[in-house]
Amino acid sequence: MSINKIIARQAAYYAHDAQQWNNSPHALQFPHYASLLDLQLPKHNRYAICNLRGGIGKSTLTFNLAHGANDVLAVDTCPQGNSSSFFSSGGGVSGTTIYDALLPYLLPRMSFPSNIAQKVKTFNPYFDGLNVHFVPSSPNLYEFPSIMESALSQARGIPGVANIKAREQILNSMRDLLDRETKKVDTKKVLIDTSPFFSGATHLTWHAVDSLIVPVRTDQQSVNSLQLLIDILTDSGRSFLRSQDNLSLSSPKIQMVVVTHCGWSTRSGAKHEPNNQTKIYLEKVREIVATNIHLFTTNDPDNHIVPLDDFLGSGRISSAKSIPIKCLKPQQSFTISGQQVTVNASVEKCQKQLAFITKNIW
Structure with missing residues (x-):
């Protein structure tokens, strides 16, 4: 079972407009940028x-x-x-x-x-x-x-x-x-x-x-x-x-x-592509969803699976300080259990992912 659409959607988060999306390696298979970002869920x-x-x-x-x-x-x-x-x-x-x-x-x-x-x-x-x-x-x-x-x-x-x-x-x-x-x-x-x-x-x-x-x-x-x-x-x-x-x-x-x-691949040119372990579990989840699609709110398995990053340091800060991820900014520093912890730039990716989930459920 292919997870290409799920992976392409991750890349689409970061395209500023349709023109930029046209330069993406995923655009040939999924040319419609706007529809890719709309899960069409009730x-x-x-x-x-x-x-x-x-x-x-x-x-x-x-x-x-x-x-x-x-x-x-x-x-x-x-x-x-x-x-x-x-x-x-x-x-x-x-x-x-x-x-x-x-x-x-x-x-x-x-x-x-x-x-x-x-x-x-x-x-x-x-x-x-x-x-x-x-x-x-x-x-x-x-x-x-x-x-x-x-x-x-x-x-x-x-x-x-x-x-x-x-x-x-x-x-x-x-x-x-x-x-x-x-x-x-x-x-x-x-x-x-x-x-x-x-x-x-x-x-x-x-x-x-x-x-x-x-x-x-x-x-x-x-x-x-x-x-x-x-x-x-x-x-x-x-x-x-x-x-x-x-x-x-x-x-x-x-x-x-x-x-x-x-987790995401560190291979050169593999921007926004999941690493091998993440791909394995995305495929396993998709198989379960497809097999039981009658239990879901639509009949398209790809529209029901959303990857979310490991929050790492940002998640630790969010939990320890009761601060929503949306309110964290890169380079902010906090002291947690006597240790200095800094919000890294990856928090912006987590914010985009959470905003995407919110947009598609409410």
């Missing part, structure tokens, strides 16, 4: 950043896409709370967590909290002027799957059609919460950072969003986790479809696979 309001593996950049992507969206509600459903830390500039966050907000749907005697979403600009000055809110995570989310399963078990024991209503209320709880909170903060856009395990909040998230954005690192374990995610979406024997028996629930499509930690 624009949705609610996305989950999801992959059933940790350490591949879900929280970093959530943080940076939220900043690029300008107007969004971000929800952190991972008990590790990395994106919560980014939004709050590394400080502690008091108030209602996503765990607190979801619990009353599972335990009916509990009252619903009133103030949930918080303004990011209160904690992080890089979000000044943006209508970005977030709902923080909680370590209690580690316990949430067992609480949710207990609630579903009790609902199944209710006689007659009432058990259908009870189960739908539980499984649609994240959706109902988002309906309420987006009205309060005056936005339609939602980004949800998910955990590496499916049970619990991730399960509820899948019923609440329009589509998934799946980060996949350039290693075999991440590719395997992409296949696992697809298996859970399609296998009636697994919990996602099994729990929907006789219920009226929605299932997400996959909007985009973001291949993270990509």
